[in-house]
Amino acid sequence: MTGGRARLPAAARRAxxxxxxxxxxxxxGLAGTRLEAIAGRAxxxxxxxxxxxxxxxxxxxxxxxxxxxxxEAAFDGAEPTLVALGTAYxxxxxxxxxxxxxxxxxxxxxxDETVREAVRQRHLGLMEAVARLTxxxxxxVRTFFATGLVQTISGALELPGRRADTAWSAWILELADPEPxxxxxxxxxxxxxx
Numbered sequence: 647m648t649g650g651r652a653r654l655p656a657a658a659r660r661a662x663x664x665x666x667x668x669x670x671x672x673x674x675g676l677a678g679t680r681l682e683a684i685a686g687r688a689x690x691x692x693x694x695x696x697x698x699x700x701x702x703x704x705x706x707x708x709x710x711x712x713x714x715x716x717x718e719a720a721f722d723g724a725e726p727t728l729v730a731l732g733t734a735y736x737x738x739x740x741x742x743x744x745x746x747x748x749x750x751x752x753x754x755x756x757x758d759e760t761v762r763e764a765v766r767q768r769h770l771g772l773m774e775a776v777a778r779l780t781x782x783x784x785x786x787v788r789t790f791f792a793t794g795l796v797q798t799i800s801g802a803l804e805l806p807g808r809r810a811d812t813a814w815s816a817w818i819l820e821l822a823d824p825e826p827x828x829x830x831x832x833x834x835x836x837x838x839x840x
Contacts, residue, residue: 659690659694659698660698662688662689662690663684663688663690663695663698663699663705664708664709664712665688666684666685666687666688667679667684667688667705667706667708667709668709668712668713668744668748669687669744670683670684670687671706671709671748671751672743672744672747672748672751673747675751675754675755676702676703676706676751676754676755676758676761677755679702679706681695681696681702681705684705703758703760703761706755706761707760707761707764709748710748710749710751710752710761710764710765710768711764711768712748713744713745713748713749713752714749714768714771714772716738716742716745717735717738717745717749717772718772718775720734720735720737720738721734721735721772721775721776721779722779726779726780726781727780727823728776728780728782728786728789728790728819728822728823729816729819729820729823731776731779731780731790732790732793732794732797732815732816732819733816735794735797736797736812736815739797739798739801740801743801746797746798746801746802747802749798750798750799750802752764752765752768753765773787773791776790776791780823782822782823785822786822786823789818789819789822790819790822792818793814793815793818793819794815796814796815797812797815
């Protein structure tokens with residue numbers, strides 16, 4: 647037996663790097679994050695990260711994809727209405743602060759063509775998932791994402807009175823939500839909130 651540290655299985659080592667990268671990229675973005683900082687946080691050598699992921703950009707995209715995967719999982723576990731998906735998203739943001747920050751960092755890095763295309767595809771995929779799950783039309787989906795952006799920014803900035811933003815978002819989504827279960831053809835629900 648040697649006196650060195652026990653070697654982690656490759657999957658555990660990879661997960662540890664992704665977790666460290668998630669925290670660093672959420673805080674500092676693609677341009678501001680150093681691989682050495684990720685390596686230090688993960689307790690691994692910088693060359694090992696390069697060996698496993700190739701480039702900082704590729705690692706950043708892994709982290710962005712993981713954030714979108716967590717959002718999709720939250721949506722899949724919610725009742726199929728805009729309001730319920732919105733509530734699931736807000737809960738996710740409160741439970742896992744890096745999700746919203748990583749999404750915002752993905753938008754901020756969109757000047758990089760490769761990042762822009764990857765984020766674009768994930769964003770469009772999420773929009774399609776919301777439409778499929780809820781039966782919402784294009785305008786309702788845009789409204790959903792607009793209120794989601796307010797929630798993301800409120801959480802990232804730790805704005806006081808976030809609950810007011812949440813109440814406003816729920817009110818907007820109630821107005822935009824398609825009729826539940828019976829009519830999944832899209833279109834705004836008839837009637838007024840009264």
